[in-house]
Amino acid sequence: MKKMHLFNLTLLLISGLFMGCGSTGLFVTVTQPAEINLKDFDKIAVGEIKGSGSGVLSALSDLVRVVGGGETKDSGSNKFSAELTQVLFESKRFEVLDHESLKMGFSQNNFTGNIALISGTISEYNYSEDLTHKDVEKKDKKTGEVDTTRTYYREGTAKVSVSLRIVDLRTSKILATRKFDKSASAKESRKNSKPLRIDRSRLFEACRTQIIRSFMRMIVPYTERVYVSFETDKKMPELERGFRMIKLGNWDAALDIFQRITETYPNSPLVHKAYYNLGLGYMYTDQFDQARTALEEAY
Incomplete structure (x- = not known):
């Protein structure tokens, strides 16, 4: 390398x-x-991806999101874990182990070979939205009357930050650690009335997908097209x-x-x-x- x-x-x-x-x-x-050489590891598992912060403020923040129909760090961490496990399985690079079964089997020394464990924390899982408008005036040349058209703009942005680490399960050695920050935005507009709601779940999904893709490039060789x-x-x-x-x-x-x-x-x-x-x-x-x-x- x-x-x-x-x-x-x-x-x-x-x-x-x-x-x-x-x-x-x-x-x-x-x-x-x-980027990370895991050729000696034939097995891998996705461990705990922590979502919730600590304290009253974090709990209140999650409660507001739930009431508002949004996603929380906990729900986001569950989705992230499931999606990462699926991508690892589809890569066919590793034998993907179930984390709960791994804990039970490892305590009984039922596994052979080198096992890498992925764990992490979601430190940010936020959505923000801005609603603005712009007025355009058009004057009728014959009557002199002024007609005003108001266009509303809605822009939503999801931001996700995830810290991931890879550990050699047998030696407890940390093989790699990395923080990933991704954002995704969408816009809607409409004349003379407020635009439709933005699908924030789709934006969160886009952030998770970007992070997983970046992480996979750390641990698995990948192909790309380059101009030569x-x-x-x-x-x-x-x-x-x-x-x-x-x-x-x-x-x-x-x-x-x-x-x-x-x-x-x-x-x-x-x-x-x-x-x-x-x-x-x-x-x-x-x-x-x-x-x-x-x-x-x-x-």
Whole structure:
């Protein structure tokens, strides 16, 4: 993982040297490494996600939300736990254990293998709403009468903050801890009357989904599409041929073309472009040592 991060830094620095040169590009699907290495853990469980704060003020705040038809930290924590468990199960990366069964089985030493336990606290689970209006006056040119149209705007924002930690259940060692802050907003408007109510539950769900997605990227490798620019030059048509092979998905043929350019024209003032493309090709086929060597030659 460190090799990947260091390589990306090298690529970033070298890419800056080529900016402004002739290039063309395409979107490539790449696998990004997880931030936390849990490859030694084959089992995982979602433990307690605490929702309620302490004290009278927290209890009164939750009571107001319930009376107003809103969600509380407790209801939000229950939904968050269920949704996180579902996403972990669907990832097929871990054997997902039931927390209550885990506690009973662990006390009886019924489990083998390394087990990671996720727990946390929801420190913020709030919704706020603003209702404003704007008047627009339109004067009739014939009668001189002024007609006023009032447009009402309603904007609601949900904010959720969750602190999560991962613990090695056998050693009690904290493997990772992170706080996630997410918000989601929605707007409604209507002329001459107040707009419809905003579905705050949908906004809370959006916040929880964003947090779970960010957390999963911490512990499970993920794919994303990135735009990659390759060097081309009319004076060296082989570069374009190699790029066409990449567009067709034939990375091996492209690498072969770029490699042959470096061997056929070692003293060409354009050979650095072939090395650059070669380095990118190696990178996006997960051959990082070869990629670094090629990019160093490009530099």
